[in-house]
Amino acid sequence: MTEITNIPYFKIDKSEHHNVSARTGVIITSHGEIPTPAFFPVATQGTVKSLSSSDITDIGYKAFISxxxxLSLRPGIDSIKSLGGLHKFINWEGAIATDSGGFQIASLARNVQVSDEAxxxxxxxxxxxxxxxxxxxxRIQEEMGADIIMAFDQPITYGAEKLDLKIxxxxxxxxxxxxITAHSGASLLYGIIQGGTYKDLRTESANFIDSVRGIQGIAIGGLSLGEPKSVLWDMVDVSTDLTSPNxxxxxxxxxSPEDLVEGVGKGIDTFDCVLPTRVARKGSLYTQFxxxxxxxxKYRVSNEAISNTCACYTCKNYSLGYLNHLFRANELLAYRLGTIHNLSFIYRLMEDLRGSISSGTYIDFRNNFMDSYQSVDESVRTEQKRLWAINQDQKQQDFE
Ligand SMILES: [Zn+2]
Structure with a gap:
């Protein structure tokens, strides 16, 4: 195994060895330190939907991803720059990561023409x-003032022809x-491994990313797009095994909670996903079970909190019966209270994972978690993904 060397902006505190790659560390940005493993809530439009930046701080998060x-389409980079950059615009003192937009162009824009140039x-x-x-x-990501930025990539949807994936x-x-040439060095630039679900392409991509100089982090892209979980983890293994541990x-x-627990065991340091906040707005709330x-x-007259082990603002102050009413009445407060709870659950999960790695008990933690936590069935998950994709199409048609 390659010796781990600490670099100025990423210090690894502790890593486990016995067949797991889980590790704790800290990413150092110009807007504070992020203890890892960490989850980044998604603030696509510069807001975690229904929450203010102080809500995010109160939960404990040190970073989110926008x-x-x-943001370059609306309000536009000039507006954000004239209002003092993304941190000031959002009123957030923590770190901000930004996604480059390759994925959204593929999924949202119309009449997309891709050439080698642009x-x-x-x-x-x-x-x-x-x-x-x-x-x-x-340039856009740097002018906004993001701390962690993603290289521009071309993700290809799951199920595409191998030749298209290779291109x-x-x-x-x-x-x-x-x-890398365009990067000024003021932010941490992550290169993205692609290659779909083909092991040979993933291998080639991981080897390539590992060979380039001038990136400060490695992102694994093009996954969680409908492939089976076993394939997802095989591709993650290839991506992490072949790239520098530093x-x-x-x-x-x-x-998802179970994927965060699993991913940490594979040496993933940070994650982002819309799932915890999206399902919260539908009234689907996390508990340890x-x-x-x-x-x-059945919750209509329940005086219990969502979870008696959760100390979040929602659980401390509101009953399941009240939440049941808010969601059934489509009240706006439902979104906020649901989102605060789910993001608090995920925050605490990452904190517990860090603690288990520090004390050398990650495997016990994972086994206990998987024993008590009932994952959403694979078929339900695939169906939700399909309905979401239809909804995205519908949004475009509505615009047209
Ligand atoms: Zn709670």
Whole structure:
């Protein structure tokens, strides 16, 4: 095993060895330190939906992830710069990561034309014609003042032809070299491993990312797009095994409780995912035994909290009966209270994971968690993903 060397912006405190790669550390940014493993809540439009930045601070988070593509279309980079940059605009003193927008262009924009040079597309916001290249994507993320930025990549949807995946992967590699050249060095730049669910392509991509100089972190992309869990973890294993243990590793788009526990054991340092906040807004709330649906009539007269082991603002102050009413009445407070609880649950889970690694008991923690936590059935998960994809299509049609 390669010797671990601490680098100035990522210090590894403790790593386990007995067949697990779990480790604790700290990512040092110009907006504070992020203890790892950590989860980044998603603030696509510069807000974690229904929460203020102080709500995020109160829960304990040191960082969230926003989206350069969305913010560059609306309100636009000039607006954000004139209002003092992203941190001031949002009123957030912690760290901000930004996604480059490759994924959103693929999923949201209309009339997308991809060449080796750049992506040309029609904005889903106002229909105007836009160009985004590795150079402009890096410039936008840096001018916003993000602390952790992603190289511009071309993710390919799950189930695509292998040849298309290979072309997308090679383009992602070429664009990484251009992203590194465009990068000023004020932020931490992460290169992204692609290659879909093909082991040979993942291997090639991981080897390539590991060979380049000038990146400060490694992101694993193009997963959690509908593939079976076993395939997801095989691809993560390839990606982490073949890349330097010294760099922080980010797993894009993965964030169910059981996946966070599993991913940490594979040496992932940070995660981001819309799942905990998206399901919260539907009344699906986390407990140590699994997700409960608070709209279920059995909670109508319950005076209990969502979880008696949770000390979040929602659980300290409100009963399941009240939450059941808010969700059934479509009251706006339901979104806020549900989101605070789910993000608190995930925050505490990451804290517990860090504690278990520090005390050398990660495997026990994982086994106990998996024994008590009832995961959402694979078929239900796939169906939810399918309905979400239809909803995304519908949003575009509504715009048109
Ligand atoms: Zn709670």
């Amino acid at each position: 989206n350069a593509y969305h 992506v040309t597309f029609r904005s889903h916001v106002d229909g105007s014609l836009k160009h985004l290249s590795p150079e402009t994507s890096i 997308g992967m090679q383009r992602t590699h070429d664009w990484l070299i251009r992203s 760099l922080p590793k980010h797993l894009l788009g993965v964030g 699994g997700r409960i649906n608070v709209t279920n009539s």
